[in-house]
Amino acid sequence: MTIKKGNLISFSGGNQGQWIVRSMKTLSGNAIEPVSRIEITKESQLPADAKWTFNAFISNLRYTTRKEKTELDQGSKPLGIESNNYAALIPIKKSDEWWKMTQDERRKIFEEDSRHIALSLDYLPFISRQLHHCRDLGEHFDFLTWFEFSSAHEDKFDALVQMLRETKEWDYVIGEIDIRLHRS
Numbered sequence: 001m002t003i004k005k006g007n008l009i010s011f012s013g014g015n016q017g018q019w020i021v022r023s024m025k026t027l028s029g030n031a032i033e034p035v036s037r038i039e040i041t042k043e044s045q046l047p048a049d050a051k052w053t054f055n056a057f058i059s060n061l062r063y064t065t066r067k068e069k070t071e072l073d074q075g076s077k078p079l080g081i082e083s084n085n086y087a088a089l090i091p092i093k094k095s096d097e098w099w100k101m102t103q104d105e106r107r108k109i110f111e112e113d114s115r116h117i118a119l120s121l122d123y124l125p126f127i128s129r130q131l132h133h134c135r136d137l138g139e140h141f142d143f144l145t146w147f148e149f150s151s152a153h154e155d156k157f158d159a160l161v162q163m164l165r166e167t168k169e170w171d172y173v174i175g176e177i178d179i180r181l182h183r184s
């Protein structure tokens with residue numbers, strides 16, 4: 001697979017950027033250096049002071065069926081809505097055991113067992129999201145998940161992540177950092 005350099009999205013932690021860090025919680029795996037802000041850029045414009053940078057790209061769907069995609073598309077709201085003043089960046093790494101499975105075995109755990117999509121659909125009115133892939137770049141994390149929501153709905157976001165973390169899918173998560181932000 002070739003990933004064009006211009007398609008890379010970088011999340012840099014440091015003391016500059018449009019997102020102010022409210023909290024950083026390591027749920028599994030190694031912690032990362034605490035930072036006060038996160039800047040999201042194209043790789044070519046990295047801020048000079050970054051303490052860490054994670055690179056990723058937007059990829060095709062792996063597990064979503066046509067019926068699920070139609071439902072997701074109907075309910076999804078774009079990123080960048082002004083009233084969505086809060087965000088969460090949650091980098092995630094899954095185990096070798098996960099990656100050794102076949103696509104159908106992973107889909108079964110992801111949806112038939114864990115109901116990742118079915119559980120999440122109810123939250124689409126409150127949460128805008130973008131999944132970024134980075135495993136194929138040889139990065140430490142496999143995914144950089146990004147969510148935007150209003151501060152008035154953070155309890156809903158908390159309820160969703162709590163539910164997902166109790167599913168079978170999360171038995172395969174070996175690295176997870178929950179970074180909460182607000183717009184500067």
Ligand code: HEM
Pocket residue numbers: 060061062063064072090092094116117120121123124127129131143145160161164
């Ligand atoms: C409104 C909320 C959410 C919706 C609608 C949603 C939906 C989805 C969908 C459709 C996929 C599958 C993409 C594909 O077919 O390849 C996916 C993947 C994923 N989601 Fe969510 N999700 C939500 C919330 C979350 C949250 C809160 C987390 C993390 C705490 C999360 C973590 C992930 C990860 C890591 C993947 C990649 C799984 C893999 O490929 O192994 N999602 N999500």
